[in-house]
Amino acid sequence: MSQEITANQTAKFAEAFAADSKKTAIQRAVVKNGIQGASENQAGHVESNPVYSIDLTTGKVANQKQSGRCWMFAALNTFRHKILNNFNLKDFELSQSYTFFWDKYEKANWFYEGILNTADEALTSRKVAFLLQTPQQDGGQWDMIVSIFQKYGVVPQAVYPESFTSSASAQLNKYLNKKLRIDAKTLRSLVAEGASAEKIAETKEAMLQEVYNLLATTLGTPPTTFDFEYRDENKEYHIEQGLTPQSFYDKFVGVNLDDYVSIINAPTADKPFNKSYTVELLGNVVGGKQVKYLNVDMSTFKKLAIAQLEQGESVWFGCDVGQSSNRDGIMATSLFSVNETLGADFDSNKADRLDYGESLMTHAMVLTGVDIVNGQSTKWKVENSWGDKAGFNGFYVATDAWMDEYTYQIVVRKEFLTAEQQAAFAAEPKVLAPWDPMGALAN
Template sequence: MANELSAKMNGISPEMVKRFSDNNRAQGLNQTIKNAIMKNGIDAATENNAAIVAMNQVFSEEIKTGKVTNQKQSGRCWMFAALNTFNHHLTDLFNLKDFELSQNHTNFWDKFEKSNFFLESIIETASEPLEGRLVSHLLSTPQQDGGQWDMLVSLVQKYGVVPKQVMPETFQSERSGRLNAILNTTLREDALKLRSLHSQGRSQEEIQNVKEDMLADIYKILSLSLGEPPTAFDFEFRDEDGEFHREQGITPQAFYQKYVGLNLDDYVSIINAPTKDKPYGKTYTVQFLGNVVGGKPIKYLNVDMETLKQVAINQIKDNESVWFGCDVGKYSNSQYGIMDTDLYQYEEAFGFPFQMTKAERLDYKSSIMTHAMVLTGVNLVEGKPTRWKVENSWGEKAGKKGYFVMSDKWMDEYTYQVVVNKKYLSDDLKAALEQEPIELKPWDPMGSLA
């Protein structure tokens, strides 16, 4: 009887539905808006033309860059964005045009290292209950395309980089879904075996030997799907002045040092996470997040948004592009190449506001970092930014030949991370960066991968 009463009180009743329908009619539901949404979809029907006009692709500070890259049907934006910043540096130094480093080379080693990182995490948590939140979290995605800046640093410092011509894209590098499915199926089977060995009381040496055999299978899958990375190669190119250059038998590590040469230890991840559990001026890391065992740990310095934007502006002014992470799906249009909180008039159409703050969106899973791109320009009016130029990695058909424009208000609300040279930080922030990072849980919003 109590359950029946509860259902009557808490369930959706016909009377409730009638009341809602009557309210629509009483409030004069706009039939024109209804027809427009039903025929064209929410975004097209609520598009704000004034916002499109305002997002002019002209910037007071702008870095000269070339043709955009295309990650195609893969989630490697973080990798493309990072290598794009290297491309800009390399092409300036060596007078090249539209040069690309191999994303597939970095992708191979990332997937191989992520597989080992996962297996090591399974061994480390072998005593944890299978149904517990931690092991369940690890098993939900053994490896994936996404990543973080510090993960890229670990790969480059260990494996170097190569020109795209040396290790070009393959079917599966550009369409990663099937490869990811096979890798994750294999890794989950491996996790079962490793946990079983632990429960049988096998020694760590025996478990590590079994893990090595598992990695041999992963290497084979990757070699068949992506090709095998070179240990050395010849680099030949003709610069913009027509001069021919040849470098024979160079290793990927030596290639990075000679042709890119950036000291990646000088670059730091600055975030804006305005939630109560993450005070500004503190550093943070995320448990069980990474790719290279023993590589560069994930480390963020949390600052207010004005500070984050200023360090990015300073680097752009010095003619160096900026890797950044954001929630690209919010108030954005890939056809126009616009990211602007005024782009769609949802509130006017539906008659009620969307009022969550940036912190509340993070806390309630309404927004996380989903994509990484590169800042290549900013428009300053009396020293303050109004809009930003963004190099994407979705090919030339998106935006203006692949470039997007982002309003400063959108930057405030949906950008979470930039990577800059630490020389742009104040002395106070440099000191804060040296703090031992506070550990966040693996499922924290700042553990999301671009």
């Protein structure tokens, strides 16, 4: 039987609080400085000294601004590191706006196909409600950006620069999602009326034309051919003429994306280690790369990341960036003592946080270094995409304990996996529900 809170209970609670001088002292500190400001520990700063035994050379940190494109920035940053080294450049960026355009375009088609595939289900079904809740958004995962690269290539930022909308995407998302929901009603109605496949395809094509028009209006028309001029560190001038996005990728990036695999650490009972997984309804490009992971224990997870860093290659990774971190560039489980400040227990293990909705992957960045002491990793260098005003000139420090608790995904060359691990990844994956935490999109 439900019980309401009585006035006597509240009065008793207030009296007990007022009578505890420690609580009222903490109250003054928190009211003035906030929960985290009153709970911050110097220890978190001390163990986050930004010095690493392996420290890759990278360019200036990029800035995703008011958009959820971190997963694109992180992937393009791994390419940028190669271009800077291979072509002797100091500063260079690939166009995040270009991949943004094509991701939005493809996500619209992915949504339309999802609506058509569930058209015989009620609006109240969980799958249909899931699709309509957020028809598309800025976020994504590694295999999704691979699908964009493989279909559309990449271009320099100078060829397709930032726009107001790519740097501040809220308005575009608002109106694009309005359109997609209206279109969803039309498509479901056509199916309910028994319209022919030709009629449905014709209607969807008209919808995609409108989506393209919307994106071109807000982001600009993406290039199909272009010339690329640059001057290297030796002041030598270079020009490449008549490039396409695909030929630019082949010449300047040259990475075989099929050589890379996604590795996750999800220590929940429903996801045994050394098995492969995918997520229903998760993707962006129809006919593109399947989103797929191999789940491993955290020790293996970190060993794979270190193996790639030791070979001089940075590592795309996904994490819950808002946990135990600050804008000074520190990500450490020791950073805040909130339990003591608020007099409550906020601790839980990684599996419980995933199962009960407390944590999931929210952000993608790049591992560009690691500090190994006596054979053990102690802290990691992280290239963020929030500009050079945050952290240590844009870089963050993640302690090893923080990595254990809040990192969920890395992307590494499959050559670092054992034969058994490669076979496990190649096996038919278990399909997870669309709302599984491993289907979270990094923003």
